[in-house]
Amino acid sequence: MTSSDSIRMEKLSYTIGGRRILEDFDFSLERGVNRTILGISGAGKTTILKLLLGLLQPDAGRVCIGDVCITGVPESDFMELRKRIAIVFQGGALFDSMTVGENVGYRLFEEGRLSQVEIEQIIREKLSFVGVEPALDLYPAELSGGMKKRVAIARALAADPDYIFFDEPTTGLDPIGVYNICNLMQRLQAEGKTTLMVTHDLETAFRTSQRFTFLHQARMIFEGTQEEMRESRLPEVQQFLRPTVESLFV
Amino acid sequence: MSISVIDKKMLHFFNDLQEYFFLAGRSLLRMFRRPFYYREFAIQFDKLGFSSLFICILTGLFTGMVMALQALIQLKPFAATSYVGGMVAATMIKELGPVLASLMVAGRVGSAITAELGTMVVTEQVDAMRVEGTDIIQRLVVPRMKAMLLAMPLLTVVTDLISLVGGYIMSAGYGINPTMYIKGLPQFMVFQDLIEGLVKPVFFGMIITLTGCYIGLNTRGGAEGVGNAAKQAVVLSSVLILMSDFFITKVFVVFR
Ligand SMILES: Nc1ncnc2c1ncn2[C@@H]1O[C@H](COP(=O)(O)OP(=O)(O)O)[C@@H](O)[C@H]1O
Ligand SMILES: [Mg+2]
Numbered sequence: 001m002t003s004s005d006s007i008r009m010e011k012l013s014y015t016i017g018g019r020r021i022l023e024d025f026d027f028s029l030e031r032g033v034n035r036t037i038l039g040i041s042g043a044g045k046t047t048i049l050k051l052l053l054g055l056l057q058p059d060a061g062r063v064c065i066g067d068v069c070i071t072g073v074p075e076s077d078f079m080e081l082r083k084r085i086a087i088v089f090q091g092g093a094l095f096d097s098m099t100v101g102e103n104v105g106y107r108l109f110e111e112g113r114l115s116q117v118e119i120e121q122i123i124r125e126k127l128s129f130v131g132v133e134p135a136l137d138l139y140p141a142e143l144s145g146g147m148k149k150r151v152a153i154a155r156a157l158a159a160d161p162d163y164i165f166f167d168e169p170t171t172g173l174d175p176i177g178v179y180n181i182c183n184l185m186q187r188l189q190a191e192g193k194t195t196l197m198v199t200h201d202l203e204t205a206f207r208t209s210q211r212f213t214f215l216h217q218a219r220m221i222f223e224g225t226q227e228e229m230r231e232s233r234l235p236e237v238q239q240f241l242r243p244t245v246e247s248l249f250v
Numbered sequence: 251m252s253i254s255v256i257d258k259k260m261l262h263f264f265n266d267l268q269e270y271f272f273l274a275g276r277s278l279l280r281m282f283r284r285p286f287y288y289r290e291f292a293i294q295f296d297k298l299g300f301s302s303l304f305i306c307i308l309t310g311l312f313t314g315m316v317m318a319l320q321a322l323i324q325l326k327p328f329a330a331t332s333y334v335g336g337m338v339a340a341t342m343i344k345e346l347g348p349v350l351a352s353l354m355v356a357g358r359v360g361s362a363i364t365a366e367l368g369t370m371v372v373t374e375q376v377d378a379m380r381v382e383g384t385d386i387i388q389r390l391v392v393p394r395m396k397a398m399l400l401a402m403p404l405l406t407v408v409t410d411l412i413s414l415v416g417g418y419i420m421s422a423g424y425g426i427n428p429t430m431y432i433k434g435l436p437q438f439m440v441f442q443d444l445i446e447g448l449v450k451p452v453f454f455g456m457i458i459t460l461t462g463c464y465i466g467l468n469t470r471g472g473a474e475g476v477g478n479a480a481k482q483a484v485v486l487s488s489v490l491i492l493m494s495d496f497f498i499t500k501v502f503v504v505f506r
Contacts, residue, residue: 055377079383087381093374107382110285159382 005031012061036205039215045198086156092148094140146177299401310409314416335434338417352454364483367466368476402455461487
């Protein structure tokens with residue numbers, strides 16, 4: 001695997017509000033290897049995704065997309081490169097003031113390279129892929145949580161990215177919603193997209209990822225496959241896999 | 251408080267100040283750069299400008315009336331009530347019109363800008379926009395800035411005009427006829443005062459937008475954070491308006 005086919009964090013440290021979220025964190029997402037980052041709530045999972053996208057600047061270390069390092073570079077200089085990555089935020093982060101269709105076509109309308117008709121075609125295509133085509137003219141406030149996430153996925157697909165990040169895509173959904181999201185992720189993977197998910201939902205993680213990274217107290221304490229994780233002797237990992245009554249009192 | 255805490259607070263303050271001026275500089279530069287987001291501008295002008303029209307009319311009417319009332323009481327013993335129009339015009343157009351209109355707008359519009367942008371921040375819509383390749387200053391700050399730079403002077407003119415009407419309503423009760431009142435309006439003013447009365451709202455509009463946007467874009471901590479941010483924005487922009495009013499006036503006095 002060459003370096004141009006990956007997104008990496010090298011020796012990254014990040015502090016906010018006097019709290020160390022990441023320390024000397026090394027991480028790599030290779031093209032074609034779907035990965036999940038596991039960690040408890042507040043561990044810094046969302047922060048990792050934002051750092052990888054260059055939305056946050058680290059205190060030390062660097063982030064590289066392919067051969068290009070984006071740390072310390074003005075945002076406008078890596079916009080083009082960042083188009084290879086899309087993200088589905090936890091609550092969907094749909095734009096309140098726009099309809100579902102305008103949300104999905106947002107980037108295409110902004111870029112203005114395609115005609116209105118062509119953009120509408122793409123919007124319909126992406127919406128039918130995620131199965132919410134009837135919602136085209138609704139506003140985000142009129143959608144359920146699961147639909148919001150699916151529209152957010154449709155929006156992420158509009159620029160035809162290579163990598164898609166998912167921030168807790170199944171948290172707060174009913175079983176059918178969870179099934180739908182898993183199913184969508186698998187279909188995207190079959191189309192050649194590489195997914196990176198952060199979650200504490202083990203079941204979804206095992207169904208959609210080949211490799212796992214475990215974040216605990218600002219460090220990566222485990223990296224490997226599902227089997228390696230089950231065999232791991234690390235108490236934090238074991239507790240995560242099989243929460244016990246005692247672990248409530250730790 | 252130990253030295254290190256004070257030190258930290260100072261550092262924080264100067265950091266904020268610097269960021270505020272960066273935002274000001276960036277948004278001013280981007281005002282002349284593509285894309286222009288005409289639709290967003292129109293929406294904001296409607297939202298920020300027209301929504302404040304009514305409170306500005308009320309403010310102008312009652313301030314004009316009370317100014318005239320106070321002046322008439324003072325002038326009556328000297329049989330100088332014919333000066334009332336001039337006094338109302340001079341105070342309203344140079345000072346009270348711009349300041350009061352801006353304070354009202356700061357309360358109504360400043361908080362709305364902060365709440366809107368703050369909500370977009372805490373729901374990650376701003377992050378989503380950045381990922382989609384949008385320059386958020388260009389998209390979110392500049393249209394609001396342009397809308398306010400146009401709306402604030404217009405609202406001030408409306409406030410001024412209405413206050414003169416209010417002044418006349420009171421004067422009529424003291425037997426001053428319309429021609430006398432209107433003739434008396436410019437007696438304490440020079441042309442430069444009109445310019446002063448229009449330059450001020452432009453600055454105040456800029457302060458309201460920048461403060462609202464700066465605090466909104468730096469919102470933390472969910473829905474509660476949005477509420478706090480809106481409150482902060484109103485207080486800060488009001489104080490900044492009153493402070494800068496003094497300095498702008500000072501500059502005009504020097505070049506008089
Ligand atoms: N602006 C901020 N100020 C202070 N602390 C923050 C801020 N943003 C995030 N944090 C803290 O950083 C930690 C990591 O946040 P996050 O990455 O959202 O966690 P996760 O996604 O794993 O739940 C949390 O404990 C949160 O309290
Ligand atoms: Mg999170």
